[in-house]
Amino acid sequence: MNAMSNAIWIFTRISSLLSTIQSENSKHTATFRLYKFELFDQGKEWYAAKKVCTDRDSWLVEINDLETYEAVRNLTREDIWIGLNFLPKYKWLWNEEGELRFSKWDSTSPKKYETKFNNQCVRQFASTGLWRNHDCKPGYKYVCQSDLITISTTPTTRSLKSGESIDVKLHITSYDGNVNVDVRNQDNGKIKTVTTSNISSSNPSTTLTINIGPIEVSSTTISYKFEARPQGNNHQLYSRIVTLKLVVSDKCDSKPCMDRENCKFTLKAPYYKCSCQPAYTGSNCEGRRFINNTANTCKYHVNLHDEKAFADSNSTCRELGGEVAMMKTTIIQDLVGSQIISQYGTNGTTIEFWIGGYKVNDSWIWVDGTAVSISEENSKLPGALDGKTRIMFLSSYLNGERNSMRWFATDKNVKIGYICEIAVIDVCSPSPCMYSGTCVFVGCQKICKCLKGFDGKYCEIGINSTIVISVTCVGIGIAVALIAFWIIRKMRNRNVETQSKQRSNDISIASPYQTTFVSSPSCSKPNELESPYTYDNDTTCYQEPTPTINETDNTVKTYENINS
Template structure:
């Protein structure tokens, strides 16, 4: 009883000190007291409030104090066999005025430290001087009379039952408020608008209220709220849990147990052990006089071991780096334990490099350190680098930052065309294509060609890009050639040699389209020449009846699978086979071998002459018998010397019928004579002529003319014979170049 009265007396004395202002920082409450006091007196006031003189252990706390006040204040740093915070915690961060701390001595009594008004920096002064001061208290964990520690939880809110479980996880229980002293103490710590669960309930028996340990709760206790319409508890079977209700100054109210609220946990600390959870799980907690003391694990410090002595970080944990590029990684470092060394290693612990900082002091705890890998090259797509930081002075703990370096696999973009196989490479362009044998190039983008001995024809042999005959022919035309014609033994031998080079000398039966097909009863090459059926250059299989079979020709290793003595067969056009293209390596029509205005046509590596009417022969060298298409009637000759046509032209007969209304028949005479003597009534020998019946000539129709001169004959109703020259304007005849 006497103890309780003494405690209340001391509690009332210290609580009579009212802070000028307060602020919450992290899980702490900072309270500014404006009345100047000596150091020991200020400390006594703080301890009476279950607090301590503020401990500025990092720049963030220094900033929080400066925001609360810019006056000179006592802080909790004190010299007793070294500088410590409230004679408990070692000094790691310092913010001394340059040249301080001064030498301490009993004569100066300068064992105490202020944070000065101008910039917050620290100076040691006579402890007997009077200054303002800031108290710091724990908003969540509170020591009550060295018997209990209390944890006040405002978030996240929970039901009564969830709150019980949450406390139990930390070795605690919901609070049991069995004394007025504890009730007053708790109320001094509650300032949020939250309600708070206690352990009280009448869940076991309606109306029989008990604390969590089974101790009875007097329903007439003055801490129950007294409403004008009736006293608590008054909720009957609906409200069975005791809550401290914020809107009535935290009086007790019975409440629905399933509502969400804050809660208060308690732990018995009579043994002196206040639990690791008080120390953020990073140290052991022991009661120290009227507060707790955390002995932090290696690498941590702070009142609750909430601070890392050493942190390293970088802006990104993952880097995408092309092969051959350099990589620079910059680390931000905070060390309250002096300079550090960073060792770089790979995931298999292979050491890469190391560096140390040189600029860290207790006053300067921030610095940066950069690592450059140049040029960057790895033999795998992904590599992990570990940056292990340890204090230079001691290696009892370390901090590790990890980055992942990804070399994008160039194969992901499928650079290998034509079904080439892509593999990762350490050399530019950092991929390697294994091409199908018909292709070559870095990305298999080029077709593979072989060239004949004469250097005038090249061949492309493709087995895997199977096509129908028509598609194979189209592909070969796109390459500027045609499906290959095996016209000689030498050509086939060259093809067989390359087939063996690309696909091997032995293996299953393989087939390739070649440029032959059957027309009626004859086999011809795609250039119109005849495919031999007998003789040395004929490679028909001995048992294949080419006289009765139809289709297109293939070169096949069937039946003995020999690839150096392949044979000709025929199959259907739409069958999917390999193919062989031939493409001229030179212009076979330059110079043209065709005579008498014949046209040279190049098909694959072959050439042929298209002869004018009246000529024949391989080079159009033979003239055939002349024919005449002239009939009696009026002939109109059109000719101008300036028109010397060297290509194919369109001859328009636009409005010809309307301008000569008596026309009954039109004939076109093509001649190879560049000029015609109008006075000579004898008509030149025609090369070819067309009648209007065949041409169905009408306005806006045209015919193609590929000779120098066009002679137009019209049969009129008049019997008179007239030769007449029409120019372009009179007959609206127009020659248009089609090339």
């Protein structure tokens, strides 16, 4: 039962409240200056009347001059609450905040505020139109005052990036019909006018969405103004303005350019421009700049911007798929030199770059393990390799001109620019390595890793520890035919077994499969012996067998770890 009683009470209360709200319609209205006055004839306490006005986006009427006083008297000659009241410890204020600048007190007012009388509210008398302060509880009629036009937006501060546009939602109320809304930019220049179309006396409020942008300024805070004014020429000239603050951050604030590159705001999309260092390229300086050789097999990266020690430079080149560049020929150095001038100019301060040469004991070698020739044909190449330091670099120090870069040497921990070489194609295809050697590439250089028992640039040299079988011409066909013929003859002449054994002992051959043939004109002839086949001295010869070492491991060419 209690639950049912509570539900009935709540329903009754809500119905009563809705009825009260619906019944609070103004009896008379009037416009004055930029305001609308509404008279409500249902008597209420002062604070209840104030709340009704506030809920209608208005306020209890404020009378700040004689003209306003007369406009209110013309609206009603009845007793009404006005918006003036007294705040203890403060003073008389309009709606608890506005200064009192005009008054119409009767001869006995204002009376001293006393708590027991609660005489802090002001009533305007019907008969005289004068004001008197007294108790706030009696119910009197009241007048609400509101702007003829109101305009607002939420929030009043927005953030966006340069080049972006935003939609601004405006809440507009007009008791003077539809309005025009002028949009003004940060320079107070009108950029557009938008018109409402659905405001009426029964529906004075609407929502208007206006797009502004793109906002083409760099990082700053600017303001846009939205000014609502009546349509037509017959209306009194007045307006209401709401200001929207825009906090603009440009594209450069997000650092789109690579680290240590310069970013500048622009008025066109993408609203920024990266000023790349000469070693980099791309809209965001995200790509490295390369120059290819004439054969398009190798590319070079010249970088003065990111100064590094030698080990770090070599690591960077390896991350790019290459090595610190080896200036093995004048063609390579001329190509790199032209790129240095293209990126950094012909003249200027001394510039220095790591290149891939280092010193082991008293010998200079390239990072691929090959020897450095100090006496190059082109006199530009040799510089001041003083023999005391270990790593080679390219410098314009000698004459200050960058079209004559020379080699120098310094400590590996010095931080300077660097030059990388990266293979564009597979330099090991096809492999130049002989006798199952493995081709590997270092930068754009290819080297062969030979099986044990072989040596040479392409593993073409055999070592004595292994019998080299190198039958590469028609002599192999002759040898095979002779062996087959010899086997058949032996099977047919079993009756001469003793003679055959003696022949075998003389030439130290247990079986014909141990006979070794090499395609070399320098090998020795066999001892004088009887044989069922002959020899072609130009192609194939017989060699006494020697012990064979069955090793297949690769021989690893090593050189000092210069990155340690």
